[in-house]
Amino acid sequence: MKPYIKIRGREAGPVVHYNMSFQIAAIVLVLLVTVHFILQKKLHDTGTKIFLAVLLLGGLYIVLDFLGTLLIFAYSRENAQLIELLLTCFYTFDVLFPCILYGYIRNMLKSQEGRFSSVRRILLAVIPVFMLILVWGNIQTGWFFEFDGQNDFVIGPWHFWLYIYDIVYVVLVISHLANNLRGYNQWKRYVFWEFLLVEGFCMGIQFYTESQLLSGFGMALGIILLYLTLSNSGDCVDGMTGIFDKQYFDHWIQEKIRRNTEFHILAMEAYRLKQVNKIYGTSVGDQLLIQIADGIRTVTGSSQIFRVTGNCLLVVEDSLTAYERDRERIQAYFQKPLEVGEEKVDFPVVICGIINGQKMGQEDMLVGYIEYLAGLVRNTDETVVIQSDNRILEGFRYEKEVEHFLKTAVEQDLFEVYYQPVYSLKEKRFITLEALSRLRHPDMGMIPPDVFINIAERQGEISQIALLQFRRVCGFVKENEQIMEKIKNVKFNLSPSELMKPGYSQKLIDVIREYGLKSEYFQFEITESVATEYSESFCSAVEDFNKAGIQLCLDDFGSGYANLNAVLKVPFAVVKIDRSLLNGICSDVQAADFYRSIVMIMKSMGYMIVAEGAETEEEVELLGKWGVDMIQGFYFSRPLPEKDILKII
Structure with a gap:
């Protein structure tokens, strides 16, 4: 069934046929997308609402375009006025559709944008009204369409302005979406421009050929593009657990933060997962x-559940009442063993509670804060609830400020080196120095070493910092070569x-050679936890140090659970004995015997012994009696800057 068309102004032009195949295909495609979208699990965020609006309005546009074509087929003299009226209504929607869609999207994203300028507001209001006047004036004028004496549909001389009008709004809609949906990756933003190109290309073909009704088909293709790349909730579901993944959480929660919508978080950190994998598989x-x-x-009965890391799941609640209720329910759930097949597994977790998460400002701050809260709980075999408070939050913000400053410190080499002298009980003087890294913040003052060192290790910057610091140490020794005499x-x-x-x-050995110093003048300290790993890379490093004549020092012995066989x-x-073993040696016989036994064993094996952390005269006297060679502690000296260490040497 193909109606004939004559174009106004073409007196001897060829007869043109409407091809409705693309309209039918467009309806089928939109119906398929609608079914998939409705059946998928999703949260009602701005992106979902916008896509649903595009889906409904776009689908309505396609259906009305199809019905308008059917009305052209049904035209006869008997129903001429009714059909012309209905077609005018369809053309009216053709004018209103771009305007409504653009206004809806602006309303959904109003928190991100400024107000219209007066001129732009007037233009956006006047142009659609003007187009509507022209469309309804068509009944008398035939500016856009009319039926001739042979009942053929004839396109009017102003019909092409509808295409221009649509293209203008398509550009406005797509550019607005591209500029405001910040949660999407850069490459996904190009999808909006692909939508623009597809729709523009189809409208261009329809305008040029007059017979291929492709504008609705272009709309359907654009909807499919948006669905596959931006609104396919299946792409944001964790494949294992079936709950939403971190990508969806980042986008969804950032919108709530941006709109300052109240929400509260309960995060479950499954710290025993690694152990379970080792024991049970x-x-x-x-x-x-x-x-x-x-x-x-x-x-919880909630759908707002996410897996943000391998062993961290979280629930987002919109009310404080639901938050407190679910906190008790989740705690009770994890206090019972979990059954997997025939196995009953105790699976305690750390439950981290954050009230008014929107105040954190960014989604990455939230995830970082959850990790920080979970890290405050150590060595527990029970489910623990740790609730955020102002004190904990201040500690986290302090670390974040240090983390931010650390990048600048590495780029500008703002670190300092302090030296703590080590006292020889036999020679009655300082005979060695330990170089210690220090970092001073312009506002917060000196940052505790364990804080910035832990952060540097997490960020993978510790190697770069150590190389910078070792250069500083070598430079200090080179400038003050007289200290090598003492x-x-x-x-x-x-x-x-x-x-x-x-x-x-x-690289470390090359730095020593670069400054023209003897390798034998340096000792590298290694903790017992590293020594027990004894990996191939570690063995290679030890071999390099031995060849260069650099001695190794076992640091913090006794602080952990060392595998002595691997250490030896x-x-x-x-061997430096950790300060923790000094606790109680002056008052506890067992503590004293234990420390003395370690010294005896290590001495019998030929090691030089350094006692760390001595602060009292009584401790120093005992350590001397037990055969300790050197003492490093506040009793003799705190770590000192370069100018002060030179004075005491």
């Missing part, structure tokens, strides 16, 4: 996560990441 660990996700969904060596701490990094040991494989020259 990863398949059991995966089943536990699936079971936990289902359990949390059941006890100080036997300088000790420098190395972190696990440095020792595990291939080729890093050779490393050719240490010095």
Whole structure:
């Protein structure tokens, strides 16, 4: 069924046929997308609402375009006035559709944009009104369409202005979406421009050929593009647990923060997951996560559940009442063993509670704060609830400020080196120095070393910092070579990441040679936790140091659970006993006997012994009686800056 068309002004032009195949295909495509979109799990965020508006309005546009074509087929003299009136109504929607869609999108994103200028507001109001007047005037004038004496549909001389009008609004809608949907990746923003190109291309073909009704088909293709790339909730669901993933959480929660919408978070940190995987296997660990996700969904009744890291699930509640209710339910849920097959597994978690999460400002701050809260709980076998408060939040913000400042400190080399002298009980003088990194913030003052060092290790910057600091140490020694006459060596701490990094040991040796210093003048301190790993990279580093004549010092011995067999494989020259073992040696017989036994064993194996942390005269006297070689502690000296260490040497 193909109606004939004559174009006004073409007296001898060829007969043109409407092709309705693209209209039918467009309706089928939009129906399929609508069904998939409705059936998918999703949260009602701005992106979802906008796409739903595009889907409904676009679908209505396509259907009305199809019905308008059917009316052209049904035209006869008997129903001429009714059909012309209905077609005028369809043309009216053709004018209103772009305007309504643009206004709706602006309203949904009003929190991100400024007001219209007066001129722009007038233009956006006047142009649609003017177009509507022209459309309804068509009944008398035939400016856009009319039926001739042979009942053929004839396009009027102003019909092409409808295409221009639509294109203008398509550009406005797409550009506005592209500029405001900040949560999407850059490459996804190009989809809006693809939508523009597809719709513009189809409208251009329809305008040129007059017979191929492609504007609705272009709309359908554009809707499919938006669905597949921006509004396909299936792409934002965690494949294992079936709950929403971090990508969706970032976008969804950032919108709530931007709109200052109240929300509260309960995060479950499954810190035992690694242990469960080792004991029962990863398949059991995966089943536990699936079971936990289902359990949390059941006890809370919430759909706002996310998996933001491998072992962290969280629930977002919109009211404080729901938050407090779910906190108790979740805590009760994890106090019972979980069953996986025939196994009953105790699976305690750390439940982190954050009230008024919108005040955090950014989604990455929220995730970082959850990790910070979970990190405050150590060595527990029970489910623990840790509730955010002002004191904890201040601690987190302090670390974030240090983290931000650390990048500047690395770029500008703002670190300092302090030296703590080590006292020889035999020679009655300082015979070695330990180089210690320090960092001073312009406003917060001196930052505790354990704070910025831990942050640097998390960010992967510790190797770069250590290399900068070691250069500073070598430069200090080179400028003050007289200290080498009194100080036997300088000790420098190395972190696990440095020792595990291939080729890093050779970089340190090259720095020593660059300053023309003897390698034997340096000792590198290694913690017992690193020594027990004894990896291939670590062995290679130890071999490089031995070849260069650099001695190794075992640092913080006794602070952990060392595998002595692995430790003894490393050719240490010095063992530093951790300060924690000094606790109670002056009053507790067992503590004293334990410390003395360690000294005796290590001395019998040929190690030089350094006692860390001595602060009283009584402690120093006991350590001397037990055969300790050197003492490093506040009793003799605190870590000092370069100018002060030169004075006491």
